[in-house]
Structure formats: structure tokens, C-alpha cells
Amino acid sequence: MQMIQQPAPVNLAISSGEPAGIGPEIAISAALAFLQEQPVATITLLGDSSLFPIASLPGELATRLRVESVPVALPVKPGQLNPANAQYVLNLLDAAVKGCLDGRFDAMVTAPIQKSVINEGFTKGETLFTGHTEYLAKRCNQDHVVMMLCATLPPGFLDLHSSRELRVALVTTHLPLRAVPDALDQKHILETIQIVEHDLRTKFGLTKPVIRVAGVNPHAGESGYLGHEEIDVIAPAIQAAKDLGIQVSGPYPGDTMFDAGCLEKVDAFIAMYHDQGLAPFKFVSFGSGVNVTLGLPIIRTSVDHGTALDIAGKGIADSGSMLEALRLAYRLAVNSRNVRT
Numbered sequence: 001m002q003m004i005q006q007p008a009p010v011n012l013a014i015s016s017g018e019p020a021g022i023g024p025e026i027a028i029s030a031a032l033a034f035l036q037e038q039p040v041a042t043i044t045l046l047g048d049s050s051l052f053p054i055a056s057l058p059g060e061l062a063t064r065l066r067v068e069s070v071p072v073a074l075p076v077k078p079g080q081l082n083p084a085n086a087q088y089v090l091n092l093l094d095a096a097v098k099g100c101l102d103g104r105f106d107a108m109v110t111a112p113i114q115k116s117v118i119n120e121g122f123t124k125g126e127t128l129f130t131g132h133t134e135y136l137a138k139r140c141n142q143d144h145v146v147m148m149l150c151a152t153l154p155p156g157f158l159d160l161h162s163s164r165e166l167r168v169a170l171v172t173t174h175l176p177l178r179a180v181p182d183a184l185d186q187k188h189i190l191e192t193i194q195i196v197e198h199d200l201r202t203k204f205g206l207t208k209p210v211i212r213v214a215g216v217n218p219h220a221g222e223s224g225y226l227g228h229e230e231i232d233v234i235a236p237a238i239q240a241a242k243d244l245g246i247q248v249s250g251p252y253p254g255d256t257m258f259d260a261g262c263l264e265k266v267d268a269f270i271a272m273y274h275d276q277g278l279a280p281f282k283f284v285s286f287g288s289g290v291n292v293t294l295g296l297p298i299i300r301t302s303v304d305h306g307t308a309l310d311i312a313g314k315g316i317a318d319s320g321s322m323l324e325a326l327r328l329a330y331r332l333a334v335n336s337r338n339v340r341t
């Protein structure tokens with residue numbers, strides 16, 4: 001009799017984020033819900049063990065959920081930030097990255113962090129911490145990574161015939177608006193398109209992804225009357241990507257790029273700056289969005305919300321975005337295995 005080979009388990013790690021925020025509680029809640037959905041998975045919670053009050057787990061869940069304790073510098077009070085624990089937050093990220101690079105974890109999922117308190121905890125002269133995306137790029141020795149937000153839109157929404165994944169990637173991330181035009185160049189935009197297209201194929205399993213790219217000025221510059229970035233920088237980058245065989249179009253005006261009629265045909269939208277892409281995304285994603293970092297040698301997903309200090313420790317935080325982040329991390333890990341084999 002032929003033996004049926006069981007799929008290898010997918011090992012996920014959760015970096016529990018700012019200890020005074022909702023990260024630890026949504027990590028536990030989402031992890032338990034996910035493991036009950038997905039029998040071929042294990043989760044490692046990274047954080048101080050005092051933040052995970054898990055007395056006992058039912059049945060085999062106890063073997064698939066473990067805590068890898070990383071000590072805080074000082075005791076934590078929910079809702080009260082403490083710069084003394086800034087390095088602790090970075091230690092969690094370092095442990096998750098190392099575990100992924102070493103092959104212990106198939107993907108890492110990150111809970112929200114508080115950038116301000118991390119920078120307060122740094123000593124003078126240290127590099128400013130601008131966010132997860134930039135920090136993970138440095139830790140993985142990548143010069144260029146891309147932030148992309150993902151959400152599932154339900155059937156019937158905006159007349160969709162079936163559920164559809166909305167994906168919005170960014171050319172620039174955490175920059176002041178006045179700095180955006182100077183940060184745009186043809187090479188950077190072309191690389192962003194290439195990274196998005198590559199990871200849509202290798203991690204999301206899309207054979208020939210279709211991509212739309214926004215302009216940066218109102219009306220996409222209106223033939224140069226409202227700015228020349230589209231003519232001089234963005235359009236040439238799009239053409240260069242087309243010459244490489246990528247199915248990409250644009251530049252589209254930011255206010256019409258997210259045309260409801262194209263949602264069933266476009267696999268990813270690329271915006272030039274943070275709010276151009278994330279304002280429409282968050283308006284329609286119902287708080288269920290997931291942040292994915294593209295261009296890394298590892299898989300990283302995250303919630304799309306903040307630390308919610310005002311409700312931390314009260315047991316009322318919604319773990320929906322964390323659950324979606326775990327589901328997507330699992331899918332990407334499985335897809336990546338299939339591509340490798």
C-alpha cells in the first residue's frame with residue numbers, strides 16, 4: 001500500500017512588538033485561532049514570557065504553540081511607553097530575522113511597534129529608526145525593499161463578481177511629502193516594479209501579474225503643466241519595465257488609478273508615496289489589511305495598524321489583522337516552497 005506523505009509543517013514566528021501596546025494580546029489570540037484553522041502549522045511567540053499568560057493549552061495545540069522568551073529591560077505597564085525597552089523591541093525583530101535566515105522559521109509576522117519610543121531609547125548619534133520595512137532591509141543586507149499592503153475584498157463590494165485581492169505597493173515610504181519628488185528616480189521606480197512583479201510570481205504564485213503605476217502630480221502632471229516627474233522619470237521607468245516583459249501600465253492620476261472597474265484585472269497597484277496608496281487602501285480594507293515586505297530573502301507580514309496604547313491590556317483589542325497576517329504568511333510560505341520544488 002502506498003503511504004500518503006504528509007506535508008511538512010510551516011513554522012511561523014510572531015515578533016510581539018511594543019510590549020506596552022496590544023501586540024502581545026493580539027499575538028496570542030490570533031495564534032490560537034490560526035492554529036485551530038491550520039493543522040499543518042506551528043507558531044513561536046517571541047517576547048517576554050510574562051506578556052503571554054498561557055496557563056495550559058488544549059490537546060495538541062500545546063505542541064504547536066511555543067514561547068521563545070526574550071526578556072524586557074524593565075517591567076511593562078500596559079499603555080505606558082518606556083524607552084528603556086526600546087532595544088527589547090529590536091531584539092525581537094533580530095531573533096525573528098535570524099530564525100528565518102537560518103531556516104528555523106518559514107516566515108515572520110510582526111505586531112505593531114512605536115517608532116517614537118524606539119528613537120527615544122537610542123543614544124545620541126545612532127541611526128534614526130524609521131520603521132519595520134527599513135530596519136528589516138538593513139538586517140537582511142538589502143538595498144531596496146518594497147512595502148505592500150494586501151486585503152481581500154468580498155464579492156459584491158464595488159460590484160465585484162467574486163472575492164479579489166487588493167494589493168498596493170509604495171515607491172517611497174516614510175518621507176515628508178515635500179521630499180517625495182526628489183526621492184523619485186527612474187532606477188528606483190524600475191526596481192520597485194521589478195521587485196513587485198518578481199514577488200507576485202515567486203511568493204504569491206501569480207504567473208503573469210498585471211501592475212498599474214500612479215503618477216505623483218495631480219492629473220499625472222497633465223502633460224507637463226502640473227509637473228514633469230511623469231514625463232522625465234515615471235513614464236520612462238514604466239517603459240523600461242515593459243521592455244523587460246512586465247505587464248505594467250501608467251502613469252495614472254492618483255485619483256483615478258483605483259478604478260473600481262479594473263479591480264478584477266489588476267494584481268497590484270504601485271503608488272509613489274505613502275498616503276497616495278494607503279489612504280484608499282485603508283478606506284476599503286475594513287481594518288483587515290496586511291503589510292508585506294517585498295524584496296527580502298525571507299517572508300515578512302504584519303498588521304496594518306498601530307500599538308493602540310489606549311486599549312492595551314483591556315482585553316478588547318481586535319486581532320483580525322494579525323490573523324490575516326498569519327494566514328498570508330502561511331500562504332506565501334507554501335507558495336515559496338512550491339516554486340523552489
